[in-house]
Amino acid sequence: MADESQKWVLLVTARTPTNIAVIKYWGKRDEKLILPVNDSISVTLDPDHLCTTTTVAVSPTFDHDRMWLNGKEISLSGGRFQSCLRELRSRAGDVEDKEKGIKISKEDWGKLHIHIASYNNFPTAAGLASSAAGLACFVFSLAKLMNVNEDQSKLSAIARQGSGSACRSLYGGFVKWIMGKEENGSDSVAVQLADEKHWDELVIIVAVVSSRQKETSSTSGMRETVETSLLLQHRAKEVVPKRILKMEEAIRNRDFASFAQLTCADSNQFHAVCLDTSPPIFYMNDTSHRIISLVEKWNRAEGTPQVAYTFDAGPNAVMIAHNRKVAGLLLQRLLYHFPPNTDADLSSYIVGDKSILQDAGLEGLKDVEALPPPPEIKNNIPSQKSRGDVSYFICTRPGKGPVYVSDESHALLNPETGLPK
Amino acid sequence: MADESQKWVLLVTARTPTNIAVIKYWGKRDEKLILPVNDSISVTLDPDHLCTTTTVAVSPTFDHDRMWLNGKEISLSGGRFQSCLRELRSRAGDVEDKEKGIKISKEDWGKLHIHIASYNNFPTAAGLASSAAGLACFVFSLAKLMNVNEDQSKLSAIARQGSGSACRSLYGGFVKWIMGKEENGSDSVAVQLADEKHWDELVIIVAVVSSRQKETSSTSGMRETVETSLLLQHRAKEVVPKRILKMEEAIRNRDFASFAQLTCADSNQFHAVCLDTSPPIFYMNDTSHRIISLVEKWNRAEGTPQVAYTFDAGPNAVMIAHNRKVAGLLLQRLLYHFPPNTDADLSSYIVGDKSILQDAGLEGLKDVEALPPPPEIKNNIPSQKSRGDVSYFICTRPGKGPVYVSDESHALLNPETGLPK
Numbered sequence: 001m002a003d004e005s006q007k008w009v010l011l012v013t014a015r016t017p018t019n020i021a022v023i024k025y026w027g028k029r030d031e032k033l034i035l036p037v038n039d040s041i042s043v044t045l046d047p048d049h050l051c052t053t054t055t056v057a058v059s060p061t062f063d064h065d066r067m068w069l070n071g072k073e074i075s076l077s078g079g080r081f082q083s084c085l086r087e088l089r090s091r092a093g094d095v096e097d098k099e100k101g102i103k104i105s106k107e108d109w110g111k112l113h114i115h116i117a118s119y120n121n122f123p124t125a126a127g128l129a130s131s132a133a134g135l136a137c138f139v140f141s142l143a144k145l146m147n148v149n150e151d152q153s154k155l156s157a158i159a160r161q162g163s164g165s166a167c168r169s170l171y172g173g174f175v176k177w178i179m180g181k182e183e184n185g186s187d188s189v190a191v192q193l194a195d196e197k198h199w200d201e202l203v204i205i206v207a208v209v210s211s212r213q214k215e216t217s218s219t220s221g222m223r224e225t226v227e228t229s230l231l232l233q234h235r236a237k238e239v240v241p242k243r244i245l246k247m248e249e250a251i252r253n254r255d256f257a258s259f260a261q262l263t264c265a266d267s268n269q270f271h272a273v274c275l276d277t278s279p280p281i282f283y284m285n286d287t288s289h290r291i292i293s294l295v296e297k298w299n300r301a302e303g304t305p306q307v308a309y310t311f312d313a314g315p316n317a318v319m320i321a322h323n324r325k326v327a328g329l330l331l332q333r334l335l336y337h338f339p340p341n342t343d344a345d346l347s348s349y350i351v352g353d354k355s356i357l358q359d360a361g362l363e364g365l366k367d368v369e370a371l372p373p374p375p376e377i378k379n380n381i382p383s384q385k386s387r388g389d390v391s392y393f394i395c396t397r398p399g400k401g402p403v404y405v406s407d408e409s410h411a412l413l414n415p416e417t418g419l420p421k
Numbered sequence: 422m423a424d425e426s427q428k429w430v431l432l433v434t435a436r437t438p439t440n441i442a443v444i445k446y447w448g449k450r451d452e453k454l455i456l457p458v459n460d461s462i463s464v465t466l467d468p469d470h471l472c473t474t475t476t477v478a479v480s481p482t483f484d485h486d487r488m489w490l491n492g493k494e495i496s497l498s499g500g501r502f503q504s505c506l507r508e509l510r511s512r513a514g515d516v517e518d519k520e521k522g523i524k525i526s527k528e529d530w531g532k533l534h535i536h537i538a539s540y541n542n543f544p545t546a547a548g549l550a551s552s553a554a555g556l557a558c559f560v561f562s563l564a565k566l567m568n569v570n571e572d573q574s575k576l577s578a579i580a581r582q583g584s585g586s587a588c589r590s591l592y593g594g595f596v597k598w599i600m601g602k603e604e605n606g607s608d609s610v611a612v613q614l615a616d617e618k619h620w621d622e623l624v625i626i627v628a629v630v631s632s633r634q635k636e637t638s639s640t641s642g643m644r645e646t647v648e649t650s651l652l653l654q655h656r657a658k659e660v661v662p663k664r665i666l667k668m669e670e671a672i673r674n675r676d677f678a679s680f681a682q683l684t685c686a687d688s689n690q691f692h693a694v695c696l697d698t699s700p701p702i703f704y705m706n707d708t709s710h711r712i713i714s715l716v717e718k719w720n721r722a723e724g725t726p727q728v729a730y731t732f733d734a735g736p737n738a739v740m741i742a743h744n745r746k747v748a749g750l751l752l753q754r755l756l757y758h759f760p761p762n763t764d765a766d767l768s769s770y771i772v773g774d775k776s777i778l779q780d781a782g783l784e785g786l787k788d789v790e791a792l793p794p795p796p797e798i799k800n801n802i803p804s805q806k807s808r809g810d811v812s813y814f815i816c817t818r819p820g821k822g823p824v825y826v827s828d829e830s831h832a833l834l835n836p837e838t839g840l841p842k
Contacts, residue, residue, distance in 0.1 A: 230656075230659075230690070231656065234652060235651075238655075239651045268699070268701045269697050272697040275690075275696060276686075276690050277689075278685070280717075282710045286706050292700075296700040
């Protein structure tokens with residue numbers, strides 16, 4: 001083991017994206033190993049707009065494992081972290097940094113303690129899959145620190161044990177989580193279907209919806225669905241396997257009409273089985289419903305889908321537009337129905353890739369106020385405007401997978417002390 | 422045929438209840454004959470609080486069929502009325518009223534015209550199964566006028582062709598609509614499981630929920646579900662048949678815990694298949710969800726169900742309380758969460774059987790304002806009050822089936838002219 005008198009700190013920093021499922025994961029067949037009842041498919045979101053950055057550190061001076069999330073120390077005792085840590089420690093390898101004079105042998109990892117600092121570049125509580133990105137980053141960065149010699153797919157199986165959907169955040173682009181057959185979960189891994197360049201015209205707009213409802217956590221929610229829904233097994237065994245094949249084909253062929261139809265139908269069916277749970281689980285609210293209605297109405301008016309929508313375990317809408325032009329038209333519609341408060345700043349109401357805003361000809365609040373009703377509602381009474389029902393919008397796109405950040409100035413832990421900067 | 426120079430008008434008046442399904446009807450296997458994809462079970466609501474009154478008249482002076490609903494003339498050309506009229510005319514019998522000197526032979530009914538006036542003692546547009554009560558009353562009163570010699574069950578098959586759930590309004594108490602097997606629908610009839618005296622401690626409270634959403638009609642909604650939901654067939658074939666048996670047993674044994682569990686689960690599953698429709702159908706809104714949450718939380722706190730809830734094709738909640746004491750406690754909770762506007766009159770906010778209000782110790786608005794938070798939410802932050810989200814509450818109970826009203830002073834048509842009074 002390294003000499004305890006040495007004051008070295010070894011650091012690794014990584015950045016990992018969030019992902020949004022287009023064929024949903026809902027229901028575990030094994031609670032402990034986190035093995036799902038069906039395959040799922042996701043799109044990785046551009047980490048420039050939504051990602052977790054994590055720095056992990058090891059030092060002989062650390063006397064216990066510690067973790068900070070967005071600057072605040074949190075407990076590492078939860079099963080999700082411990083499962084991942086156990087898996088990683090058992091696979092850790094020898095590490096040598098001659099320059100710093102550090103030598104850690106495989107066996108040392110059982111005794112050494114680690115520090116972890118994690119930061120989300122988006123609100124953690126907003127229901128934007130922060131745990132998926134977080135656990136993926138946790139595993140990805142520790143695997144590098146501990147010299148875990150496993151391919152990305154094996155790492156995904158470790159991340160899966162921290163948070164199911166985290167396994168899909170280990171790849172960019174379009175990712176499939178294969179449910180697997182093995183009892184030990186060894187074949188329940190993520191694989192990349194296509195990278196983010198395969199279908200790079202897609203634009204993603206996330207509506208962060210205000211909510212006063214306390215939400216059911218996805219962990220307990222899916223347990224209750226498995227225990228009480230009489231529709232879930234039919235979905236998992238009969239509906240999803242066919243949808244997975246169709247979705248893979250739609251992605252392969254960049255067939256937006258099929259992609260949108262499957263994405264919307266599967267989001268709705270996931271929320272249907274939540275409602276079929278006892279007691280019922282509601283993740284979408286009236287604002288979510290209004291967003292669905294406006295997209296459905298527009299898609300129907302155009303005769304072919306322009307935009308797909310999908311909702312995770314919360315009221316936020318994730319909308320996937322066919323291309324930049326459609327995204328601009330979508331943004332006009334969203335801002336027509338959900339204008340910002342009159343004293344708001346448009347640049348804090350639309351975040352992420354703001355160039356979509358310029359494409360849509362929306363330079364400021366004045367342009368938003370001047371938006372005409374979209375043609376598909378023209379014959380109806382202009383619908384009520386819903387100021388304040390959406391907190392803000394994030395414009396983004398499909399993005400790449402995890403990366404290591406070599407520049408130590410971006411580390412979240414001090415390289416001298418191993419404590420948050 | 423009766424002498425055309427005679428100016429006689431023959432009248433029949435009847436009163437028919439609404440009903441609320443506790444195992445839901447959703448989806449037709451035959452659109453024209455209105456044959457459902459599964460059996461359903463309903464509770465008939467007390468006609469003193471929710472019913473349709475209909476007067477039908479025949480006279481040689483009428484030159485075409487006419488109908489008035491709530492005083493306003495409406496078209497009778499719709500398929501639903503025409504199907505019922507055709508069936509009734511084909512079964513009409515000889516009618517003789519010696520006192521008035523009226524004689525109508527079986528064959529005359531093909532040439533004679535009728536007038537119909539119908540009145541709901543509750544708001545028609547409030548989504549309270551007005552079409553079920555209305556069509557049932559239409560058939561029930563015309564059958565008497567035309568001397569249709571069929572039993573109640575055969576009449577239910579005629580009413581079914583006007584509006585599916587209307588067949589269940591031909592009986593009081595607890596009613597089952599048997600889906601039947603015959604292609605011509607002859608065995609798709611309603612039967613009474615138990616009359617209203619069988620389980621007379623139940624109390625029903627309807628929350629009429631304010632909505633700004635335009636709702637999908639149940640006719641087109643269920644068609645779209647049949648065409649697009651991948652869960653409906655599984656519900657109809659695998660889930661409902663078992664539930665029907667359990668529900669019949671729960672009603673037979675007055676087993677409230679089972680009754681409530683089945684009622685809530687089936688309401689939620691019906692809304693789940695609506696959500697699984699493309700485009701998705703939302704009948705419940707945030708207020709509906711809050712009512713479900715408050716009932717579920719209370720039921721859980723008590724350890725055994727106190728109240729069942731069920732929602733039809735709209736946001737209104739129908740709550741069934743185990744007995745009067747529970748109904749009083751339910752009303753306290755509903756008024757705590759959904760108080761009337763401060764300038765409102767409590768007696769127009771709680772309508773129907775107001776004695777529940779007195780049982781609950783609520784004499785006026787002051788008592789409502791003084792309500793403490795229910796014990797099951799005590800440890801939480803007192804939840805936000807939702808003034809205005811509920812329009813009013815109706816207190817009622819299971820009730821009896823259709824009756825003829827012999828007192829001609831209650832007729833809605835003038836016995837001299839056959840026109841609305």
